[in-house]
Amino acid sequence: MKTRDLVLIALFSAIIIALGLLPPIPLGFIPVPITAQSLGVMLAGVVLGAKRGTLAVLLTILIAAIGLPVLSGGRGGLSIFYTPTTGYLIGWIAAAFVTGYLSERLVNRDQTALVQGVGFFLASVIGGVAVLYAFGITYLGFAAGIGFTKAFIGSMAFIPGDVLKAVLAALAGRAVMAGYPLLPQRA
Numbered sequence: 001m002k003t004r005d006l007v008l009i010a011l012f013s014a015i016i017i018a019l020g021l022l023p024p025i026p027l028g029f030i031p032v033p034i035t036a037q038s039l040g041v042m043l044a045g046v047v048l049g050a051k052r053g054t055l056a057v058l059l060t061i062l063i064a065a066i067g068l069p070v071l072s073g074g075r076g077g078l079s080i081f082y083t084p085t086t087g088y089l090i091g092w093i094a095a096a097f098v099t100g101y102l103s104e105r106l107v108n109r110d111q112t113a114l115v116q117g118v119g120f121f122l123a124s125v126i127g128g129v130a131v132l133y134a135f136g137i138t139y140l141g142f143a144a145g146i147g148f149t150k151a152f153i154g155s156m157a158f159i160p161g162d163v164l165k166a167v168l169a170a171l172a173g174r175a176v177m178a179g180y181p182l183l184p185q186r187a
Helices: 003-017 037-065 078-082 086-106 113-143 147-179
Strands: none
Touching: 003 037, 037 078, 037 086, 037 113, 037 147, 078 086, 086 113, 113 147
16 A cells, blocks of 8 residues: 555544534434534445555544544444444445445446436445445444344435435545546556
8 A cells, every 4th residue: 555545544534524524413303413424434435445544444443432522423442332323333344345346337537427427426426325224223223232224214304415425525525536637546
């Protein structure tokens, strides 16, 4: 791995952590708050690709696990793995990988700006929403003892915000591709 790769991984881990400074918004009817950090996960996949995006998320989770309060709401330490939201946290890893993988396959520099934007959006929705929800809802239903169906229905309140995050990730991915040609290929 090159120094540039390490710097980009650390940078996107820092972006995910910085998005955790925005206060979480509790919904009350489900023990999972609305946070901005899933946007950082989408951005890592879209901009860095599968390998580096996943490593950025793993670095963030490692930093949180050793006790630094880098997750939304100032959470950190091994206790983050013993909450109903743990499935979403573990889902970040798969979400970044799938988002990055799909971005690498769906988007290239020869496409028009619209096609690139749509490709980044699809990658973000599939990876950053569908895959993340698959992990999060499954674990939430089990850990909170509310069952999959209730967890699924409760999580639907997050869809509009997460689709908006996917739009922002797509716009950012397109802007980086157009405006920063020195960024190495995402693969």
